[in-house]
Amino acid sequence: MTDESPSDRRDRGVSNTRTESEASRERSGRNEPATRRSDAAVERGDDRTIDRTGEPLLAVEALQTHYPITEGWLRREVGRVRAVDGVSFEIHEGETLGLVGESGSGKTTLAHSLLGLEERTDGTVRFDGERVSELSGADQRAFRRRVQLIVQDPNDAFNPRMQVGKAVAEPLALNGMDDADRRQAIVEDVLERVGLAAEDTDRYPHEFSDGEKQRLAIARALVVDPDLVVADEPTSALDARVQSDILALLDEVRREFDVSILCISHDIDVVRRFCDRVAVMYLGEIVERGATAEVLQRPAHPYTRVLLGSVPSLDPSDREFVRPLTDTIPDPADPPSGCRFHTRCPAVIGPEDADLSEETWERLAAFRFTVQVGELPERIEMDDPPDAATVHDAFDLPDNIRDDEVAAGVEDAVTALTEGDLDQAEERLAAVLPSVCEQQVPETVDVEGRPVTCHRYDTDIDAEPRPWCE
Amino acid sequence: MESSDRPRFERVDWSEIDTERRLVTPERALFVLGLCVVVGLFLYDYYYAHVYLVAQWAVTPIDWAVLIGLVGLVSYGVVPAARNRAAVRRTYESIRSRPVLSGALAFLAVFGVVGTVLPVLLGRPELHFGYAYQPPVGVTVDAGWSPNCFGTIKRGQGIQRYCEGSALIPLGTNGRGQLMEAMLVAGARPAIYVVLFTAAFIVPLATAVGVAAGFRGGRLDDLLMTYVDVQLCIPAIFLYFIGYMYVGASLLLLLVTFGLLSWGPVARLVRSEVLQRREDGYVVVARSLGGSDSYVARRHVLPNVTNTLVPAVFHLFAILILAEAGVAFLGFSNVELYSWGSTIAEGLSPDRMRAHEVWWISTVPAVALAATVVALKLAGDGLRDVLDPRGGR
C-alpha cells in the first residue's frame, strides 16, 4: 500500500489507464470491434440518439398491483401486500430501461403486471398509445406478440421434455403460424443469428450450457419480431464473461431490430453497461429515474445512494460503504408512513422546531429508528437490561443535546431501555423527534431533468439536499 | 448464410396471419366422427337389430359408455401419437429394452383384445350341465361331482371312481358345465371395461379438476378441494348398494359410483404438481404468450408430471378392477357379466365342506385377476421409468 490518498491514487490511475491500455492494445494487436470501453450510456449518446419526443412505446401511469391477504374460507380481506404501489415511467422505441431494486421492491411483480400475468389493481398501461386493458381479440393477441419475456433462471426457462427447436417455435405456433416447415426454417435462422447452430433444434435443454440457454431464451423472445422485450435478470445466473457475451448479444439485437428492452436487475454493473435509463425501485415505488450515467454518478435519492454505496468498489483501497440507518426491510403489507424509506434513510429530515446540529440529529435518528425497528446493538438486550452508560455507549448518543425537550426525551428513552421497556423508549423518541419524512408522502420533484421523490428536494420543505460527495 | 429467400423472423407479416384459435383440430374432428358412428350404431340397435347388434353381442348401456370412451381415447390419444412419430418410436425402443415392462404390456394388450373382442364373437359361455365340475388336465376329482366325465374314469378303492381331466378341456368346467377358458374370456370383459371407463372418463375428469384448481386457485380451488375431501369420506360400496336397490346389478352403476368417488386423489396429485410448476420459467413464458390454462397444462405441466401421475393412474386401474371383482364376489353384480369375482365365489359355493375338491373354479380366475393386477402395477412403474426424462434413454 502506498502513501497516496485514495483520490490521488485514483487520479493517477485515470491518466495512466487510458494511455497504457491504448498502448498495450496496439502492441498486442488486440482488436475489439464491438467492445464498449467506457460508460455505455455516454458512448451511445454519441452514435445513437433516441427520440424521446414522440409517443412512447410503453407508458405506465400510477400502476398498482396489490395482493389481498385473506382470512377464513369466505376470503375476507384483512390486509394487502402493496407489491407495486403507484409506479409511472415510459419506454421509447429502441431504448433500454433498467429497473433496479432489491428483493421486495416489486420489480418482478411490475414486469408480470405489464405482461398481463398478474392482475393490475389500478393505473394504466399504454402500449403504442392504446390502453392495454381495453384491448381485445386480435389487438390483444398482437400486444402479446409484440411484448416478450425472458425469465430469470435459464435452467428453468425451457420445458425439459421439449426439444429446443419446438420451444423456440412455440411463440410462432401460439400466434397462429400453422405451417410447421415455415416455423422450423425461421427457428433455424434465428438460432444461427444468436450464435447457435441450426442442428441444435433437435436437442434438449439439458444439453446446453447456461449461456447457451440464455441465447435460446433470447431467440425465443425474438422469433415473433417483438417491439419490447422484458428481460428479468437476464444475466444473474451467468459467469462474468458469459454475462458480457449475453449483454453484447442483447445489445446487438436491440440495435439491429430496434427492440426496446426493459431490463430488470439487482446488479448495478449490468445496468451501468447496458441501459440507457434507469429507474430505482423501493418497496413498490420508483424513487428516482433518469439517464443511467446521471443517476449512477450523481444519485439524488438517498436510497439510490445507499444502494450504490453498498456496492463494493473495485478499488481495494476504497472499502467504505454508505450505510442505511437500519437494515430491516419493511413489510410490503405494512409499509412505513410518509416516505417509505424514512426508517432507513441516512438523510432523514429532523424536527423543524428542534435545535439540533446535523451530527446530533443523525445520531439521534439512528437511535430512534433502531429502537423502533428492534435492531438493537450487541450489548443491548431487553431480558437483561443494560445500565445507562452502556446504552449511551452502544448507541453512540451525543453527550450534549442543545434542545432541552429532546434531551429530556432521549434520557427518558434511555431510562426506559434500562428498565427493559422497548415500547416506552420508542414512544418517547417518536414524540420528541418527529420528522416530516414520516408524516408526509414526498412529492415527485424534477431534479436536473429527472424525477426524484424525496422531501429534501421539495422547495417547500425546510431541508436542503445533501451533496453526494461527502 | 445470406439468402434472400431464407425465411427471416423480421420479415413475417403478422397482420396476414390469423391468430384466431382454430376450432377444428384433427382430434376434435375424429372425436365428433366417432361419436356420430356410435350414435348411428345406437339408432340401428334400437330400431332395427333384435337381440344382438353384431355377432353375439347383446348391447347394454355400459357398452355404449365404453364405446364413447374408446372414441375419446383414440381421437385424443392416437392422433397426437401419429403426429409425433419420432417420440413414439423412441418410447417404443425404450420399452423394448425393458423385458419386464414389455411382458406386462404384452399381457395387458392380450387381456385388452380378449376382453373386448372375443365376448362379442363368442357370446356367453355355453352351458353343459351334463359336464359340470370337470377337472383340468392332469387333475382328478371324485366322479360323483358330475353325471358324466369327459376325460377318463379311474377306479379307486372299492366303488370309488375318479374322473381325470382331459387335454380337450385343459382348464376344466364350472358348476354349470361352462368351460373355464370361456369363463376367463367372459370375465375379462368387465375387467377391461373398468380400465377403459376409468381411462376415458375418470382420469380426464380428475386431471381437469386438478388443473383448474391448481391454475385458478382462489375460491374455485377451495370449493373443489373441499368437495374432494367430502367425497373421500363416502365409501363407494355403500353408494353402490343404494344404487343397487333401485337399479339392480349394473356394471355401469358400479363404474359410475366407484369411478366418481375415486378421482379425488388423482385430482389432488395433479393440483399439487400444477402448483409446483406454475412458477417455472417455461410455464410463465407460455402463459405470457397467451397460452390458455388448458394449453399450458397439456403441453408443459402434464408431460412433466408423469413420474407421479402414471403410476397413480395404473394403481387406480388396479384398485377398481379389484373393487369390481370384490363386488361381484359378494354377489352384487350382474350374473350375465361372468365377472371373475363371481366365478371365484361360485367356486366356493357348492358344498362348503368339499369346495376345495373343485379348487380350479376359484383358482383359475383368481390367478387371472392377480396376473392382471400385477401386470398393471408393473406397467405403471415401467412406463414411469420410460417417460422419465432422466431415465436412461
Added chain:
Amino acid sequence: MRMGEQPSTTGESLLSVSDLRTRIETDRGTVRAVDGVSFAVDRGEAVCLVGESGSGKSVTCESLTGIVPQPPASIVGGSVTFDGVDLRDEATDLRSIRGARIGHVFQNPQHALDPVYSVGDQLVEAITAHGDVAKRAARERAVDLLRQVGIPRAEVRVDDYPHEFSGGMAQRVAIAIALAGDPDLLIADEPTTAVDVTVQARLIDLLRGLLDDGMALLLVTHDLRVVASLADRVLVMFGGQILERGPVDRLFERPAHPYTQALFDSYDGFEQLPDRPSRNELPADGCRFRAECPHAVEACSGGDQPPFHPVDGDTEHTASCVYYDEHREADAILDAGRAVRPAAEVDADD
C-alpha cells in the same frame, strides 16, 4: 512447491496446501477438478479464491477438509497441512478438525440449515459437538453467537426456525453455526451471492469484524467487487489451476494473466466472445486457458502449467503465463493489463 512460486509469507502458515489434486468421475469421463493447486493462508488473513463456475474453486475448498463426496470425487495427490496437522493423513480425525478448527459457510443458507429444527437447536448441536458443554451453557453461547453475527433480539430469535429468517439473516445464522466451534479458519463459499447488495454489504462488515478478531478467512467468489472489499491476497483459478496470485492491491492494479484481464474487462463493457470450449474439453496439459486466450502461442502447450513468474519484478504477485518469463525472448511481452478505472465503478466518493 512449483518453480517460481513463493510461499505467501515467511513463517508457519495456518493452512498450507501443496499440489492438491482432486478428480471427479462423471459419465463423460474423469474431470480434473483440482489440478495442482498450492497456496497458503496465514492467521488473521483473508485469501480470496476467484473463478467462474467450473474453475474448481468449490471443489478445492471441499477437498481441504475432505467433505467433497468421495465417490464420485477422489483426492489423488498433494498435501494439506493445517496448523501442523496433515489433513490428508488417514490417521487424522477430520471430524475433530471440521467445525472445531475450520468452519464452513456455503452459498445458500437455506440449504445449510435444517428446516425442522430451530436455529437454537442447530447451534447447540454444533456447540456440543466440539466440547463437553452443559445444555444451559451451550444455549447461552448460542445466543451469544447470534448476537455476534448481528441478529437483533437474539434471545428471542434463537427459538425461531430457519424459514422465519430472511436470506441475509439466515446466512448470518449459518456463519454463527460455523463459528460455534471457535475455529481458526473460516472457509466461505460464495456466502454473499444469493443476497441483495445492501445485505451483502452488512455480511462483508461482519466478515471484516471476524478478521479483525483474528480469524483467518478463505473466501471463494466469482465477484471481483467482493474480492476488492475483503481480500488481503487473491488467487485466480481456472480449469482446476491457479493462474495468478498476489496481494489484492497489486493484482487489481495490474492484472497480469490474460484470463484475469478478461475477467476485469467484463466489468467494463461487453463484447461478443469467440466460441468457447465446454468445461470438459479443456486441454489437459500446459496452460488450460490457451484455447480462449488471444495471446496463445506454441510455448503455452505441453508439460505442466507454465511456471509462475513475477509481474514487474514483484515476487509476491506472480502469474503462470509464458509472457512473464523474464528470460524469454517473447515476441510480444504482454503488458500487465489496465488498472482499476473509476469510470468502471459505482463509487460513493466520486
